[in-house]
Amino acid sequence: MRGEDRHAKIHIDLADAYQGATRAITLHVPQVDAQGRVISREHTLNVRIPRGIKAGQHIRLTGQGSPGIGGGPAGDLYLEIHFTPDSRYRVEGRDVYQTVPVTPWEAALGTSIETPTPAGPVKLKVPAGSQTGRRLRLKGRGIPGSEPGDLYVELAVVLPPADTDRARELYETMAQELAFDPRQRRGG
Numbered sequence: 001m002r003g004e005d006r007h008a009k010i011h012i013d014l015a016d017a018y019q020g021a022t023r024a025i026t027l028h029v030p031q032v033d034a035q036g037r038v039i040s041r042e043h044t045l046n047v048r049i050p051r052g053i054k055a056g057q058h059i060r061l062t063g064q065g066s067p068g069i070g071g072g073p074a075g076d077l078y079l080e081i082h083f084t085p086d087s088r089y090r091v092e093g094r095d096v097y098q099t100v101p102v103t104p105w106e107a108a109l110g111t112s113i114e115t116p117t118p119a120g121p122v123k124l125k126v127p128a129g130s131q132t133g134r135r136l137r138l139k140g141r142g143i144p145g146s147e148p149g150d151l152y153v154e155l156a157v158v159l160p161p162a163d164t165d166r167a168r169e170l171y172e173t174m175a176q177e178l179a180f181d182p183r184q185r186r187g188g
Helices: 014-019 104-109 166-175 182-186
Strands: 006-012 021-032 038-049 058-063 077-083 088-093 095-102 111-115 122-126 136-140 150-156
Touching: 006 014, 006 021, 014 021, 058 150, 095 111, 104 111, 104 150, 122 136, 122 150
Parallel strands: 006 077, 095 150
Antiparallel strands: 021 038, 058 077, 088 095, 111 122, 136 150
16 A cells, blocks of 8 residues: 655755755654654755745655555655745845835936846846835846736835044034925825
């Protein structure tokens, strides 16, 4: 009689979904010892992570489930994929989101910056007049697949601290010379 299928969850890095990888995983497998007691032994498998795999998908390992009864074939092992949490990225399906800090002058004047992504660094153009929350879409730069996802970069304008006399002086100059009231746009 065929053995039962088993299920396990594994965590992979987001970069593994971009490039594919081989990872060693260690499972605790029930086994009957010479005295007929069920014991747990470690079993290590090298698992190929296919390029473009998504969170929630399963990898099937034929014959790695529970042993069969009376010489029957072993069941299969199904590994459910989860991404190791990474504070830099948020994943929705094949789309990947990340927040990138920019200076006020980069946002106001526009510039080109380099930012890390799960597939490696990319150059991107910050349009002049950008604000915190502006999303830049990098089409096809999300998790690969027959229909690859997109990478969305959300800008976060970060102010330099006014922690020196010169920095305070520059802020005071801006306050005097720039007629700007951000609350005026709220309509109230």
